[in-house]
Amino acid sequence: MAENPSDPTEADSASGPLADPVVSGPGTSTAGRESIVVPPAILAQQAGWSEPGTDVPGPAAPKSAEPQVFASTVRKQQTSEADYENVGSGGKLGVVLGVVLAVLLVGSGIGLYVVNSGSDSKSTAADSATSQPSQTPSKTPVPPVKTDAKVLPQVSGDFGKKADIALPSQHSDGSFVVKPLIQGDGAKVGKGDWVSATYTAKDWTTGKDIPGSYDQDQGKPQLFQAGLGNLIPALDSAVVGQKAGTRVLVVAPPAAGFGDQGNQKMGVGPKDDMVIVVDIQRANAPGARVSGDVTPPPADFAAVKVNGDGKADTITPPANPADPSDLKTSVLIQGKGPKVENGELAVVQYTGVTLKDGKEFDSSLDKKTAFSFVVGGGNVIQGWDKGVAGQNVGSRIELEIPAAQAYGANPPQGSNIPANASLVFVVDILDAGIGQPAQG
Template identity: 35%
Template sequence: MRRRSLLIAVPAGLATLAACGDDKSDSSKASDSASPSASATSAAPAPKIVDGPLPAVTGGTKFGTKPTVAKGTGDPSKDLAVKTLIAGGGQTVAENDYVQAHYLGQIWNTAKVFDNSYDRKTPLVIQLAEGSIIDGWRYALTGKKVGSRVQFSVPPTWGYGKEGNAQAGIKGTDTLVFVVDVQGTFNANSSAKGTKVPQNDAALPKVGTNTDGKAPSIDIPKKDAPTKLVANYIIEGDGDEVGAKDTVLVQYKGVFWDSGKEFDSTYGRKALTSFGLQQVVKGWGQGLTGKKVGSRVLIVIPPKLGYGDNPPSGSGIKKDSVLVFSVDILAKM
């Protein structure tokens, strides 16, 4: 099983996407490795941020390369020490954004590396929100720009507190040192990025191609609904392909074929969502598998791959409904 960072929060499946009668989830994978996830909602006050001391980065000094970090000397700061080693020029990270980053974490006084994403060759995507990640990350990365390498030390107060993290070998007295390469940031204004694909089939819905973070239009044709799954690019991104077992971060909008009425949307909630493709209705899992990150995809789901005669209670979805979605694949998690 591929190791995954404990920084990754368990995906929150929406009622209108969760697969019925399927108890399989991705949550058991979230603790496969030792790393600094949020253990409990913190009540600690905001830290004072200082510029040191911090141990030297002695190798892998380029952005995106695995760093080597010396052991801390002397006593670490009791405040949050933060230093930008490489200043990026991209979008500014805000609290509650989802950040995509490579990182390495080690213990101050031993230089023991307890986790890093570079060896997994997969960057972390996680929300900088209270309860989702340790407070040290929230405060150190907020305000930084995409393309930046940031080093910071986290005392127990803004890490794991007096309990530490036994799985990671972190004691309640340990100060943690991180080097983080910020590769991307996503929020409610994020959209697909890529090349527009012609929509020439008059028998299929036409989806808007705006990339301003606003919900795209979905125009349903006055035709019979397709009986097979449709999963077509509207905007084709250039990112990695999504695998059948991956977890994705998305913007989406869903409407009924028969009325064009919207029944669910991240745009309306002004909040992105994430889920594993094995946790949702088959039409979503099959429709997004093989598609590229950065894309906008039209998915038309016939009842047999949606909810059939057993729609979720309170969803407003009728039996045997054909569902139409516009999905922006922002990142793999």
Template identity: 30%
Template sequence: MRRFAGLLVVPVLLLSTAACGTEDDKDKGSDSISSQGGLPAITEGAKFGEKPTLAKGEGDPPKKLKVEVISEGKGAVLKKGDQAKVNYLGQEWDEKKPFDNSFDRGQPFDVAIGGQGVIQGWQEALKGQKVGSRLEVSIPPDLGYGAQGQGDIKANATLVFVMDIVKGTSVPVSAKGAEVAQDDGDLPKVGVNTDGKAPSVKIPESAAPKKLVSNYVLEGTGPVLTDKDTAVVKYQAYIWKDGKQFDSTYKSDSTVSWPLGQVTVEGLKNGLIGKKAGSRVLLVMPPDQAFGDKEQNGIPKNSTLVFVVDLLTKG
């Protein structure tokens, strides 16, 4: 499922090195911190909220995940299902310059704890940590990008991150809102349960619609989502023609964070922007709003897709 989910959103974390720091950034003025556990020293910007700089790692990197709490926050402990906002700087163990950081962008990265969208090392490092904490984390290749690497990150690289946990939010288990009549027999019928379990989806035998359908099943009361927002979602996805389900977050009991401006599938982006957080939405996407004439991960070309999305909260 993670392989398919990666087709839906432009990867934001570790997308490029465009935001890397330079030597001119070393003007934070705070004391440096030497790791007590053998991780690279934070040479500048040691305090929570400051953009850090990291020394090159010394010797062989740890073979297992290593998490050092640089400063512990006083906020809630992150647990599975929570939504976190994290500022970060990432660097390879044997390099002197970062490959990416969110401090320069002025926008923390949204992470669904226990969900999808980030490497496993991030998930394991963040779970159980307190909001307001600064962490330094060493992630071995098997919990990072492995033998394939990522962009400018080398194959089998050990990654080092400084992470500031800026915010944590509890996420509802289900969309909840007013039921909206589903009186068009030529469209799929979607269940309205709000217990956190996967809603039923029944696709009719009629011809698929030629234009994008974006209908409320449950209309929530949250803010209207824009292309600047991140939506925390659960979803199911089907092929109209045979009714085959090809993806579901319910199978892994997880959520996904979608920065709506970064969604690559036009039907998802166009169908969800303008909807209210807290809602359940039926999307029917004709090929020109989905994957067009290209086969994707076993989805035949020219397929009409059906998504049922719970917009749990705004990240």
């Protein structure tokens, strides 16, 4: 993960801001995991469980000897004002996490994530400071998924609001059940898709509530990639194959949840069955784009042509463009989703070019995978943190970023970005919520 400048003013100096729009961010290439949306500190919960209100450092970003393009280059260590250390893999955007064995739903400062802290990669100081013990699911085989059982909890309440779960007097028969209760008509969730979901949960064995996303954070959704084996089976199996707008009832025996050891901090015992009601808010495939009525940018902005078919956008600056003195933003498509807040994980598509000559230096579209980063976390170039915060999910924006809020005099090694270059990005904001950048 990128380090912040030792002095707050350094980000605006000629030496340039953080190397990427994401701590492996908008100018880098990787995606992330989940964590709570308040301060970026909470975004570290993927590395273990934490009590509500406890500050937890964020996930580590492994280093790679291979130079990265804009989106993949991060200011990991500042050995001098003119020297940045690159990190990442093969030009992918995002933060590279350790090996994740299972994921957690994050709620009230606690989550259902289970992460293995082991990694051959080097970690930042914040990552090494993580002392929360990780929990590893047991290797007990996960039972086959059923769509029903003789005895099931009763669920009431509207989609998008906290569910009321009434437990029967009988115990669960141990079935792993995934049953849609309300059918949505949105995009169907596929393997590797980005999903935002809210949830309500109970321990069927003890009858106690498990904190969920409606209990705090104003019901903000958890944002994660589905079907990659990084989530507890109760989550992966709940969303893959379902459509956005669907409410799903999940009854998870220990093997589909936290395994034989349970989760003490969440109050889930080693033999406890969990009941989770998941509301799938949005789903985006890795190559998704936003859609809507297009408003052309002002005449002094670069013209934008959307090529489609997973190809980078064509961005054509005006003749003899003047370097901007500050960040300039134009909304090309006005999204109708919630506003992106600092501390949230954002999932985006982007193309970046140099303002002077319009030469492309990076695009998530060429990689056919969306990029994720924590907004306002200082993990990407300053122009990205400032430009994406406050925009609506579903928007397409054009950012014209001065060199002082991009890479300044020290562009990433191996990129074709000149020193002190102003940059232009077209960014599609696919989603935002509580989460962490994806593993690259």
